[in-house]
Amino acid sequence: MDYKIDKAVKRRDERGFLVDFLKGDEVDGGNSSLGQIYFVTFEKSGKTRGNHYHKTKREWFVVLQGKLRLVLEDIKTKEHKEILLSGENDEYERIYVGKNIAHAFISISPGAMMINYADKPYHFDDTDTFSYIIGA
Numbered sequence: 001m002d003y004k005i006d007k008a009v010k011r012r013d014e015r016g017f018l019v020d021f022l023k024g025d026e027v028d029g030g031n032s033s034l035g036q037i038y039f040v041t042f043e044k045s046g047k048t049r050g051n052h053y054h055k056t057k058r059e060w061f062v063v064l065q066g067k068l069r070l071v072l073e074d075i076k077t078k079e080h081k082e083i084l085l086s087g088e089n090d091e092y093e094r095i096y097v098g099k100n101i102a103h104a105f106i107s108i109s110p111g112a113m114m115i116n117y118a119d120k121p122y123h124f125d126d127t128d129t130f131s132y133i134i135g136a
């Protein structure tokens with residue numbers, strides 16, 4: 001039988017937790033073009049995740065539960081945008097965030113959750129994550 005059981009590590013802090021569901025280098029001996037799928041929670045209102053940008057990575061986000069305020073800023077042009085996202089509708093909105101776009105998610109409701117996809121896996125030794133404070 002072709003099967004395997006692995007651990008999906010939960011990393012917790014004061015904002016909630018993040019679980020790496022699947023990274024591309026865990027598929028097909030590391031030869032997959034899959035980036036990374038991960039799940040994020042916001043345990044309390046007013047908590048911020050993000051406040052960074054990526055130089056090489058692109059990401060897609062879907063809020064599954066609760067409400068979040070997304071703040072975006074182009075680090076080159078300084079164009080700024082704020083979007084209210086809700087996982088309480090019959091249709092989910094999928095948000096794409098490209099390279100060099102700073103992003104911060106601020107929880108409006110406790111228990112908010114989102115699922116995310118990055119086109120490159122996160123590695124602690126090469127994060128491609130650069131701090132850029134835009135959210136409050």
